[in-house]
Amino acid sequence: MAEIDSKFISIEGIARRYPKREGGVTTIFENLWLQVPRGEFVCIIGHSGCGKTSVLNILAGLETPSDGAVIVDGQAISGPSLDRAVIFQGHALLPWRTVLGNVAYAVSSRWRKAGKAEVDERSRRFIELVGLKGSELKKPAELSGGMRQRVGIARALSIEPKILLMDEPFSALDALTRGTLQDEVRRICTATGQTVVMITHDVDEAIYLADKIVLMTNGPEAMVAEVVANPLPKDRVRDSIHRHEDYYVVRNHLVDFLVSRSRTFRDEKPAGYDPRRPPIVKLGSAAQAAEMANTIPFPATASARD
Amino acid sequence: MKSLGVRAGILSVVLFLAFCLAWQIAVTPSTSSGPALDPEYAKLMGITTVGAQSAMPGPLDVAQKFWDAMKNPFYDNGPNDKGLGLQLLYSIGRVAIGYGLAVLVAVPVGFLIGMSPLAYRALDPFIQVLKPISPLAWMPLALYTIKDSNLSAIFVIFICSVWPMLLNTAFGVGAVRKEWLNVALTLEVGAWRRAFTVILPAAAPTILTGMRISIGIAWLVIVAAEMLVGGTGIGYFVWNEWNNLSIANVIVGILLIGIAGMILDLILARLQRRVTFPE
Ligand SMILES: Nc1ncnc2c1ncn2[C@@H]1O[C@H](COP(=O)(O)OP(=O)(O)OP(=O)(O)O)[C@@H](O)[C@H]1O
Ligand SMILES: [Mg+2]
Numbered sequence: 001m002a003e004i005d006s007k008f009i010s011i012e013g014i015a016r017r018y019p020k021r022e023g024g025v026t027t028i029f030e031n032l033w034l035q036v037p038r039g040e041f042v043c044i045i046g047h048s049g050c051g052k053t054s055v056l057n058i059l060a061g062l063e064t065p066s067d068g069a070v071i072v073d074g075q076a077i078s079g080p081s082l083d084r085a086v087i088f089q090g091h092a093l094l095p096w097r098t099v100l101g102n103v104a105y106a107v108s109s110r111w112r113k114a115g116k117a118e119v120d121e122r123s124r125r126f127i128e129l130v131g132l133k134g135s136e137l138k139k140p141a142e143l144s145g146g147m148r149q150r151v152g153i154a155r156a157l158s159i160e161p162k163i164l165l166m167d168e169p170f171s172a173l174d175a176l177t178r179g180t181l182q183d184e185v186r187r188i189c190t191a192t193g194q195t196v197v198m199i200t201h202d203v204d205e206a207i208y209l210a211d212k213i214v215l216m217t218n219g220p221e222a223m224v225a226e227v228v229a230n231p232l233p234k235d236r237v238r239d240s241i242h243r244h245e246d247y248y249v250v251r252n253h254l255v256d257f258l259v260s261r262s263r264t265f266r267d268e269k270p271a272g273y274d275p276r277r278p279p280i281v282k283l284g285s286a287a288q289a290a291e292m293a294n295t296i297p298f299p300a301t302a303s304a305r306d
Numbered sequence: 307m308k309s310l311g312v313r314a315g316i317l318s319v320v321l322f323l324a325f326c327l328a329w330q331i332a333v334t335p336s337t338s339s340g341p342a343l344d345p346e347y348a349k350l351m352g353i354t355t356v357g358a359q360s361a362m363p364g365p366l367d368v369a370q371k372f373w374d375a376m377k378n379p380f381y382d383n384g385p386n387d388k389g390l391g392l393q394l395l396y397s398i399g400r401v402a403i404g405y406g407l408a409v410l411v412a413v414p415v416g417f418l419i420g421m422s423p424l425a426y427r428a429l430d431p432f433i434q435v436l437k438p439i440s441p442l443a444w445m446p447l448a449l450y451t452i453k454d455s456n457l458s459a460i461f462v463i464f465i466c467s468v469w470p471m472l473l474n475t476a477f478g479v480g481a482v483r484k485e486w487l488n489v490a491l492t493l494e495v496g497a498w499r500r501a502f503t504v505i506l507p508a509a510a511p512t513i514l515t516g517m518r519i520s521i522g523i524a525w526l527v528i529v530a531a532e533m534l535v536g537g538t539g540i541g542y543f544v545w546n547e548w549n550n551l552s553i554a555n556v557i558v559g560i561l562l563i564g565i566a567g568m569i570l571d572l573i574l575a576r577l578q579r580r581v582t583f584p585e
Contacts, residue, residue, distance in 0.1 A: 092485040096583040109493035141584035
């Protein structure tokens, strides 16, 4: 059971390759391994084009990997599933349906035999949960960007997925709206113990939301350089998070990675790097003692996952 | 400063009155009372140009005829004397049947073509060759095989309205946004339900555009087809009145063709607006 739980999602050696126009193939990534335990919130960060969306689409079952497999809850996935809800980057609401219609579409797909009243009631509950009460009968075109994204969130949550997959869900929003939505997503996901994989470009977003942050190197032939365990306490709140002593330690580490190591990692792999077991990096005060004893220099404060 | 609509309306009326005035002046016989009929035209009709009365009616004559026709539009005194409303109904009926059959064929077939790149590639050459054929060119073939002038006219309507709908449906279905299809896929929506809940609503505006183009073409073609096959219909009426040399009635017929065509287009435009969604 514990074994299954720590490998709730297991990405096993997946690859994505495209044929080049002039012949040959481009390898976006290959031999990619990653495990996500049940109930964990994982963020993937990396530069544009490194293949994050591809990884997420493979997880969703919308794309098949050129190689390898994804195991969820002990079973290899073979296509899209109601167990894995996706919040798309471009909100992807059906514009001819109302807010209620969009959420109800998901609910009635999940519970095929449910009556109309039941579907309606459940849809309204989730619309209220994301703070859109009163806008049920509006069409997506009448909503602001933030409200549309909320509908996308309500739609994904309403089907009670085992896994929530999000592709840069907040990147098109202004800072204030983004903050509010992050708060809501974090509140809902921690309350329900939701397993989440989220892609983001935003380092602060990752630190606020994620339990673990997966760092991908630049493409082509991108790889998972390391997985950073977030040292901030579970009960962190947005307003004070930046005053935490470990905040800038993590932040600097992530920014350093994006600025330089994402590019150079390939040529400067730490000794013993194994793509099947990307190192888990522990930072901050709690990890300090371990670091004292460690003689390996900075980037490899990693302790191999086991 | 009145609204643009009011000003445009006033301008329309002014233009209409100016046109009628010019028309009236053009057909009023000059006082010198020369031969008012165009000699060419007279020769064509086999009549001699006698009298000063122009054969070309003025707007008032036409208005009078129009009024007469509207007073009793549905009378039926045998094959050569039917009310204008009745003739119009014959034409609309033929268009409705031919066009309706075309919808029933074009939309499902277009759907399949749009869903399958293979079908699209395979059928494209046929469509490209058949599409530019003038629908009236089918008439001899239709008359020969169907042996019924009424059904042949309906067939011609069918064949001319099928292509725009077929192509637009295929295009609209093929162009449904990937992300909407992905939404349905991640919700494990089956193929049938996906077709009706995602693809059809997404493609509906494009399909309706095709239907609107088709009804326009069908209405253009029915007039010509009825001139060929004769018997009933507004096209036959116009041709018959030309043979009767009643130019005023010809003009009334033309007016009605225009008005009916406009109404058909308005109906389709309204439907189109109903399925169009803002993004
Ligand atoms: N159909 C395709 N054919 C060829 N190359 C493709 C195709 N689709 C994607 N790619 C390439 O795959 C790479 C990864 O794309 P992906 O969308 O996963 O990147 P990403 O990490 O999500 O980027 P971003 O952060 O900009 O969203 C890109 O370099 C892209 O050029
Ligand atoms: Mg992306």
